[in-house]
Amino acid sequence: MIYVKFILLALVWLAISSAIYERFYRRYRNTDKSHAFEQKTIVRSQPAGCVDLKINEIEATERSRIAGDNAHEFRDRVLDKPSKRAT
Amino acid sequence: MSFHCTGCGADVTINTQNALTARCHWCRHIFGINEQIPNGAVPDAILPFRIAKDNAVARISKFVKVRSFFALSAFKRAFSPENVVRVYLPYMVVDASACARLSGRGEKQTRRFERDKKTYYDADIYHIERRLDFTVDDLILESSSQRNNLEEHTNNIINSILPFDTKNALKWDASYMVDATSEKRDLNVPQLQSQLRDQLLSVARAQLLRTIQQYDRGVRWEQENIEVKGTRWISMYLPVWLYAYHHHTENEELTHYIAVNGRTGETMGSVPIQKWKLTVFTVVVSAALLAAASWAMRYL
Numbered sequence: 127m128i129y130v131k132f133i134l135l136a137l138v139w140l141a142i143s144s145a146i147y148e149r150f151y152r153r154y155r156n157t158d159k160s161h162a163f164e165q166k167t168i169v170r171s172q173p174a175g176c177v178d179l180k181i182n183e184i185e186a187t188e189r190s191r192i193a194g195d196n197a198h199e200f201r202d203r204v205l206d207k208p209s210k211r212a213t
Numbered sequence: 214m215s216f217h218c219t220g221c222g223a224d225v226t227i228n229t230q231n232a233l234t235a236r237c238h239w240c241r242h243i244f245g246i247n248e249q250i251p252n253g254a255v256p257d258a259i260l261p262f263r264i265a266k267d268n269a270v271a272r273i274s275k276f277v278k279v280r281s282f283f284a285l286s287a288f289k290r291a292f293s294p295e296n297v298v299r300v301y302l303p304y305m306v307v308d309a310s311a312c313a314r315l316s317g318r319g320e321k322q323t324r325r326f327e328r329d330k331k332t333y334y335d336a337d338i339y340h341i342e343r344r345l346d347f348t349v350d351d352l353i354l355e356s357s358s359q360r361n362n363l364e365e366h367t368n369n370i371i372n373s374i375l376p377f378d379t380k381n382a383l384k385w386d387a388s389y390m391v392d393a394t395s396e397k398r399d400l401n402v403p404q405l406q407s408q409l410r411d412q413l414l415s416v417a418r419a420q421l422l423r424t425i426q427q428y429d430r431g432v433r434w435e436q437e438n439i440e441v442k443g444t445r446w447i448s449m450y451l452p453v454w455l456y457a458y459h460h461h462t463e464n465e466e467l468t469h470y471i472a473v474n475g476r477t478g479e480t481m482g483s484v485p486i487q488k489w490k491l492t493v494f495t496v497v498v499s500a501a502l503l504a505a506a507s508w509a510m511r512y513l
Contacts, residue, residue, distance in 0.1 A: 147492070154284070161373055161376065169349050171348075174420075176343055178319070180339050181338055184320070191430055
């Protein structure tokens with residue numbers, strides 16, 4: 127039991143260490159910074175064409191979010207295939 | 214005149230009518246006559262400096278001052294912000310008209326309930342498609358291959374001081390180059406097309422966010438496509454105050470930049486870290502935090 131407690135403490139200590147190191151590393155090196163062109167570029171758009179079709183239901187899932195949610199990951203590219211339905 | 218720097222490989226353009234010595238603004242290597250190369254393309258427009266040198270020096274000094282504790286000792290010893298240089302960096306400023314089409318899955322929660330101390334959810338699954346016709350105004354793309362790759366050196370720093378007020382750009386005139394150096398443009402429209410498509414898709418994804426708010430369990434885009442209908446490209450020199458520090462060790466060779474937007478004063482930089490110092494600090498502080506938390510859980 128004491129070994130389990132020791133291992134748990136070591137894991138928590140590692141997690142805290144990593145978080146502190148990462149925080150200072152980013153503050154000094156700013157490796158995560160880049161121009162937010164998605165928000166800062168002037169865009170004029172027509173009203174979006176939308177298709178929303180209910181295709182299924184999920185019951186009693188423990189997952190609180192959709193798998194692979196990428197709605198806010200604007201720079202992550204997905205398959206480059208045109209959709210034909212939305213006009 | 215343009216020179217090829219044997220120190221870092223950059224192609225640098227210098228107005229030798231106003232400069233007695235020719236020095237690389239990236240690594241401060243002093244050029245020899247044998248490093249001279251033909252001049253690069255003349256840009257269409259230029260955005261003159263608005264931020265004066267003493268203002269830029271003050272901003273860089275302040276940026277470094279608040280990051281000095283863990284900064285590399287050699288960097289602190291060599292730090293001389295008055296060596297900041299006026300640089301015009303080459304960009305392509307693009308207006309574009311495009312049509313984006315996306316499709317994917319969205320989920321709406323219909324019920325949430327507890328069973329055996331666990332939380333469960335019911336949800337409806339939707340197939341969603343979106344089409345957006347849009348135009349972008351003055352999207353700025355780096356047009357120097359050395360600066361375009363954000364993974365190399367600390368190029369992301371120079372990218373992060375964008376945007377510029379490009380609407381105030383003036384027709385190119387060499388007289389604006391007095392006391393300034395410039396980076397040669399070596400990327401043209403064909404080489405920047407894929408980057409433009411990529412950025413337009415990102416812009417479309419951001420714009421379409423407001424059309425998917427009803428999917429409270431999130432959206433997974435699975436397919437996307439952009440059709441670029443028309444573009445207008447302007448090559449432009451944009452003003453940057455640049456301080457560079459070349460960090461060379463056995464395992465690592467990296468040029469750290471601190472850059473000040475020559476129009477807005479936006480400042481960003483990369484300060485090299487004294488890694489052993491940060492590691493010791495991290496180990497001690499995390500151990501102290503853990504000990505304090507253990508003590509609190511035991512006695513409070």
